[in-house]
Amino acid sequence: MRKTIVAGNWKMNASKESVKKLIAGILSGMDGVKSEVLVCAPFPYLSQVESLIVGSEIRLGAQNLNINESGAFTGEVSASMIKDFGAKHVIVGHSERRSIYGETSAIVAEKVKASLEAGLTPLLCVGESLEQREGGKTESVVAEQINAVIELVGINVFNNIIVAYEPVWAIGTGVTASPEQAQSVHLFIRSLLGENNETIAQTTPILYGGSMNAGNANELIACPDIDGGLIGGAALKAEDFLHICKAG
Ligand code: PEP
Numbered sequence: 001m002r003k004t005i006v007a008g009n010w011k012m013n014a015s016k017e018s019v020k021k022l023i024a025g026i027l028s029g030m031d032g033v034k035s036e037v038l039v040c041a042p043f044p045y046l047s048q049v050e051s052l053i054v055g056s057e058i059r060l061g062a063q064n065l066n067i068n069e070s071g072a073f074t075g076e077v078s079a080s081m082i083k084d085f086g087a088k089h090v091i092v093g094h095s096e097r098r099s100i101y102g103e104t105s106a107i108v109a110e111k112v113k114a115s116l117e118a119g120l121t122p123l124l125c126v127g128e129s130l131e132q133r134e135g136g137k138t139e140s141v142v143a144e145q146i147n148a149v150i151e152l153v154g155i156n157v158f159n160n161i162i163v164a165y166e167p168v169w170a171i172g173t174g175v176t177a178s179p180e181q182a183q184s185v186h187l188f189i190r191s192l193l194g195e196n197n198e199t200i201a202q203t204t205p206i207l208y209g210g211s212m213n214a215g216n217a218n219e220l221i222a223c224p225d226i227d228g229g230l231i232g233g234a235a236l237k238a239e240d241f242l243h244i245c246k247a248g
Helices: 016-028 043-052 079-084 095-100 105-117 130-134 138-153 156-160 179-196 198-203 217-221 238-247
Strands: 005-009 036-040 059-062 089-092 121-126 162-165 206-209 228-231
Touching: 005 089, 005 162, 005 206, 005 238, 016 036, 016 043, 016 238, 036 089, 043 059, 079 105, 089 105, 105 121, 105 138, 121 138, 130 138, 138 179, 156 198, 162 179, 179 198, 179 206, 179 217, 217 228, 217 238, 228 238
Parallel strands: 005 036, 005 228, 036 059, 059 089, 089 121, 121 162, 162 206, 206 228
Antiparallel strands: none
């Protein structure tokens, strides 16, 4: 039985004041939440969130990492630094990193490797653009993104990876994949993992991301292969985020 996971991706949205309010709001509504709850904060706020969530069930994650352990990489942040602030997770391969910062599947795979080596559990994001979907390429795009990781790190480490299917056309657009569309890709991802190891396929959490909100979370998370959500916009409002956390 896979546990439901709800992860908030705050992207580049935070201030000390807003973080204080948001975490206080989430903490005040955690009663009755059965899902695993995770917040992925921008780097400068990891320390603040670390202190605010002490003693709670909320887990902390970052949104990106550099593949090197340390050294002359001005402006970059390593997996061990992220871990140093109590984070357990890091988002890897978000479509904004792939499209704006040119991260290829090979780079994303290296980032997964670096995070695993440091003891972080990566949230590996995959997903197709609208053009790729309309061209019938959804499965081949997602397969290429996942296979790049399997080829570099092997299937067995997927017991410590969370996959997030995030159709690019649904991220931040207000357009959500229908439960049928999402379930079909989630099932495809699970079968792809299953070609390598059926046990791993059945235990790997696969989250959906892309305009998930308080209104649509229930029907998406009810799908058999959707194990929770990676939430952008709706993760910035405690009430909406908690509603999604309670959907699981
Ligand atoms: C995301 O950034 O991963 C995301 C799913 O964003 P949104 O929920 O705003 O579409």
